[in-house]
Amino acid sequence: MRTVVLAFGGNALVPEGQSGTFQQQLANAEGMAGIVADLVGRGDRLVVTHGNGPQVGSLALQQEQGVDVTPAQPLFALGAMTQGQIGQLLELALRNHSPASPVQALALVTHVLVDASDDAFQEPTKPIGPVFEEDDAKRLADERGWRLVEDAGRGWRRVVPSPEPLDIVEDDAVRALVDAGTLVIAAGGGGIPVVRGDDGRLEGVDAVIDKDLVAERLAATVRADALVLITDEDEVSLDFGTPRQRPVHEMSIDEAEAHLAQGQFPPGSMGPKVTAAVRFLRNGGEVAIITSAEHVLAALDGEHGTRMVGGT
């Protein structure tokens, strides 16, 4: 029995062109559950993770609208809320896929340890939440210690650090659940970022950890055989967006690292996915796949998507 870690993008539940009503998210969750169920049907053990961009954006926006009547919570608390919200949707969709013999799915609150001295904390780059007018931006910078940057032509947005994930805090429980045959949904939105103080205590920090890099940490936690990173594209391409664009169906670790070094894969899109795949395979993983939701099964059979294998 293989263990597969599957990472859905943040827009899998709220794709471009949808506003994110509950009915839309429910229908999309059911589609995602179908993909997971196909893998379960092949006899694989699944661990599922997911982004939370649209959902955490909505919560950040709502709480600024309501800030005069009820206290705003830190970003990492909103992240925890989205783990509940999205975990609920995905878990129930999975349990409902075959009601007669339901998948025993379970969504967990998951923290991810980051290093307080990570360079990312010096240079916050990840925009989050609503767009503000300049006056409000200055006030929020003062009142809450936020860093805000101008988003050309639109207004001001908060930026937060995107540090490297080190470890899944709940690793023991995740392993116990996987061993017990539970389909675990974990580390949603890249996990709730925590730093360890000198006294050993963990403290939440406002940051956004890349969910593909966290998927790799999750894969290491459960010693997964396969890491599947789902994206909008059917496969990784070289010279993307140029006339020379061409798909890559197989890539060795060395080739991937060379392409990364040449800047072939931008930081905000394929970069972290290819990096996560390389780390997974260097750590002893068997196969990493980057593909779109519709091609996951075929990609595992080597017929679509981008496939990278270890030991090369």
Place this chain on the structure above:
Amino acid sequence: MRTVVLAFGGNALVPEGQSGTFQQQLANAEGMAGIVADLVGRGDRLVVTHGNGPQVGSLALQQEQGVDVTPAQPLFALGAMTQGQIGQLLELALRNHSPASPVQALALVTHVLVDASDDAFQEPTKPIGPVFEEDDAKRLADERGWRLVEDAGRGWRRVVPSPEPLDIVEDDAVRALVDAGTLVIAAGGGGIPVVRGDDGRLEGVDAVIDKDLVAERLAATVRADALVLITDEDEVSLDFGTPRQRPVHEMSIDEAEAHLAQGQFPPGSMGPKVTAAVRFLRNGGEVAIITSAEHVLAALDGEHGTRMVGGT
């Protein structure tokens, strides 16, 4: 080793007089963690549950403030968000209590099955979310199918059903975790209510399940020895709020049922706690305690609070 299910009230994190800032909730979570850690230190296995009234109220209020810019989610989705939010707070507070040898705490998304034909669905009684003007109340009743009632002198509020809890949907996973030595935080806010359709599928419904009755279901799931229900009062009283008020330190199951039948314990406060205790003991539980946070340890030793034992 005894297994203890401990239920905190919804205002344990946001007591009267506090607005619910993150720092307030964090400090209160650390106090709650101290109580739990004392029980863990006695060698007990703990399962923790909690209310979510203030937190779900805040989210309901915020999303109405932001309803023109991002879609409102159903109440049960807000409940799922609070399981993430509160679960995160409690879990980290528990792990931080003894950083050198942290409690392996884990917060779960938890659904609770209710019966679609429960009488409660005919007569929604539980007020939830913000107070509306009459015009808005009528519009919301039309647009969203809400039931709203006038709250004397204040305005209109939505009311939702409060059905009986039947089962914890994630029961297998909860048992596996408890067996693996994990301190489980589950069924927050009374759980996310779901009904089972004719096709066997589970569907979220907007309702609020009493958290003490759910604590009893959780206790049955893990075959707990003790059920501890924490409240603002140090113990159960008879003729509460009258000159004849007197505390009850020991109560048999039969006495408790007689008092319930006489209307000694109001539905919104001690009623569900005493009912939960009676059900727990009738199901084979050993001891049920109703007391305040500060007296939990003494109450387990029979020195404070109200103690009910089985087999009587």
